[in-house]
Amino acid sequence: MIRRTMSAARLLAGVTALTAVLATAAGCGSDPAPTTGAAPSGPASGAPIACNGSGQLLGAGSTAQANAIDIWKVAFGTACPDITVTYGGGGSGAGVQQFNQGKVTFAGSDAPLKPEEVTASKEVCTGGQGIDLPMVAGLISIVYNVDGVDDLVLDAPTVAKIFNGQITKWNDPAVAALNPGATLPNTTIQSFHRGDDSGTTANLTAYLAAAGNGTWPYPPSKTWAGQGGQSANGSAGVSAQVKQVQNSIGYVELSFAQTNGLRSAAISTGAPQPVAATAANAATTFAGATVAGTGSDLALNLDYATKAAGAYPIVLVTYEIVCDKGNKSGTLDALKSFLTYTISGPAQQAIGTKGYVPLPQEVASKVQAVIPTLS
Missing domain, CATH: 3.40.190.10 (Periplasmic binding protein-like II)
Known part of the structure; x- marks a missing residue:
């Protein structure tokens, strides 16, 4: 040895x-x-x-x-x-x-x-x-590339409807209600999701199922089930598409958002203020994680529906x-x-x-x- x-x-x-x-x-x-x-x-x-x-x-x-x-x-x-x-x-x-x-x-x-x-x-x-x-x-950023919008706020029901093809315009009333004062373009939303079986998709859909108030009709899964949108392979592929395509939206880990210079939406969770996609805010959520596995298996329970102040909900391990x-x-x-x-x-x-x-x-x-x- x-x-x-x-x-x-x-x-x-x-x-x-x-x-x-x-x-x-x-x-x-x-x-x-x-x-x-x-x-x-x-x-x-x-x-x-x-x-x-x-x-x-x-x-x-x-x-x-x-x-x-x-x-x-x-x-x-x-x-x-x-x-x-x-x-x-x-x-x-x-x-x-x-x-x-x-x-x-x-x-x-x-x-x-x-x-x-x-x-x-x-x-x-x-x-x-x-x-x-x-x-x-880490955390999953809802990344976007929208003309004239620098600080976007979304919540679970709105994200679910966007990725399931039910909200198709950036100036939809549901998006506007979360972003008072913002100038949202009357343009079609181009959404991107993972085409490969992905744990990132599993964690995003777990969040939508837990916090979406029934707006996401599918069980959490590594395989994408939403309607509409376009697929890309890997977080790198989704990042590249959102960066290239105007008025687009996707989901990637924060590290990919940072590397590609992409904006991340803040999430309205029911806390006093929308929660920004930062590592510090995700750490607040992880502090409440518990071990669900038995023996040597250390699978974790994560609270995707958290409403704690400063707790970013779309996390993954x-x-x-x-x-x-x-x-x-x-x-x-x-x-x-x-x-x-x-x-x-x-x-x-x-x-x-x-x-x-x-x-x-x-x-x-x-x-x-x-x-x-x-x-």
């Missing part, structure tokens, strides 16, 4: 420098790290970081966490040069499928495993099963899907090293500067306790 260590202070300095370079290259502002839901201190933020094992770690799935993985794999590779992390997107559905086919070591999914997916995972997790480890927290038992012996040590790094304080704070939300200490501590038990 190969062992190397790098001090957390040294790694944190490297991560900070990397994220500064990425932010400059992106040419857009970033939210400051939230003051609530702080990243864990954990074993990796004050102690040496062990680089155990070697070889290539293959992952696939969620595009929501793609920007986070890009930061992590460069910083981790610098600390642990004998381990190479390769991550392909394709959406949460594709990632879980590849994991259950034994093609990747871990999958990223913005929705926890379904019972049938857990059953399928037992074919590749010898003596065990797939589990959900929350690793990347990306889980790393791994085997609790039956991981491939050749990559197990490297996998545990990588996951230990990604849940560490420095790693969570690094992605916090790119539109993500450092996981609350209570959640991170549970993940840190599970990782050493993987076998």
Whole structure:
């Protein structure tokens, strides 16, 4: 077994420098790290970081966490040069499928495993099963590109009707009522949704189902069910379409909104003021998350219908899907090293500067306790 260590202070300095370079290259502002839901201190933020094992770690799935993985794999590779992390997107559905086919070591999914997916995972997790480890927290921005509108406010029923083809004009009375004083154009709304099975879609539709007062007639799902609109693959694809097409609307993670310079709608939740799409406001929502999974599975319950002041409701958690038992012996040590790094304080704070939300200490501590038990 190969062992190397790098001090957390040294790694944190490297991560900070990397994220500064990425932010400059992106040419857009970033939210400051939230003051609530702080990243864990954990074993990796004050102690040496062990680089155990070697070889290539293959992952696939969620595009929501793609920007986070890009930061992590460069910083981790610098600390642990004998381990190479390769991550392909394709959406949460594709990632879980590849994991259950034994093609990747871990999958990223913005929705926890379904019972049938857990059953399928037992074919590749010898003596065990797939589990959900929350690793990347974020929020879904309702991004828009509307002539003359800089500060748009929407609520769940209005978003549901727009994406289901029932509100078709930007100056519709429902939109106007939420935006008094705004000059809304009498133009057709061009909506974009994910064409691939996506955990981002699952979380958006969970919000619409929970807070839409019956206006979203479909169950939450990774597969888009709304009527009308146009599809695009991945968060990058939706972002590109909204940026290019005038009078359009879509939904992507905040990091993609920031990278592409897209405006995000504030959400009227019933709180005293509409809630802006910021990492700090999402952290307020995550502070109330509870664990729904059992045993080593740490799937979370999220309150999409929150009306708390300053709580942004359209949030998501990306889980790393791994085997609790039956991981491939050749990559197990490297996998545990990588996951230990990604849940560490420095790693969570690094992605916090790119539109993500450092996981609350209570959640991170549970993940840190599970990782050493993987076998």
